[in-house]
Amino acid sequence: MIGVRVVQKISSTRGFVKVAPHVVPALDRAVHRLTRGKVLLSAQMLPGVILTSTGARSGLPRRTPIACLPEDGGRSWLLIGSNFGRTDHPAWTHNLLAHPDVEINWKGADIPVHAQLLEGEERAAAWKTALAFWPPYATYQARVEREIRLFRIVRR
Template identity: 85%
Template sequence: MIGERLVQKVSSTRGFTKVAPHVVPALDKAVHRLTRGKYLLSAQMLPGVILTSTGARSGLPRRTPLACMPEEGGWLLIGSNFGRTDHPAWTHNLLAHPDAEISWKGQDIPVSARLLEGEERAAAWKALLAFWPPYATYQARVEREIRVFRVTRRAG
């Protein structure tokens, strides 16, 4: 797939890292709203969700469009922040308040998030790199370990 390889190459560039955090989330939110939760623009590259988490400091709901890797029983969410220095705010929110909600293909799903560590994170990271190789470029640019969360459905 030449298109997929081209998208992966472009998304690994420093220019993309500078521009994408300002453009991609805004476009995703608009498309998601206009299609009543059925589509995300970035899902043309990677599967995606809208995460509604509780602000770690504010306690207010925070909606964030995110790429994800679907897996049996849930999803992996990756705090790559497009290879920028800091952890994204949504990861702080999930650490403080692991119960959240995702919008997946037009369905709102209550979920619980868990930060992966050690061998479990290593196995998930290996799967993520096979799924979307640019994550390796993002990790190489930063000193922090990119956070990976496993998100599963919550009862109710």
């Protein structure tokens, strides 16, 4: 199996940033659906959830696989809107800002949660935690002018 450090190095490359946003979410959704929520392919390296949010403009349900940082024994999670270091915020962050009451699928269980955009000192502390967890986030931030959005989602 490929080591975490190798995956971190690969995920920091510009080539990965071009390909991954098109391939990783599609594979995650397919495997998650085929295994009835038991397996999230990208979670083999990073913990992940399937976020079901309401589209900010469309109002339609949107299912998005997202890497996460579990906190507090699974009572909350950090979601990092890195978008693989691309210039725009990921669509799911706009959805959370417009409709913060969402649902996640965590290890096969559907959990209603509330999302909060982190700012100020709370964001700074969460960002340190995120960088310790997955150092490539620093590379992603260095490539973009926008501040990467961080959300804490907590059980409702």
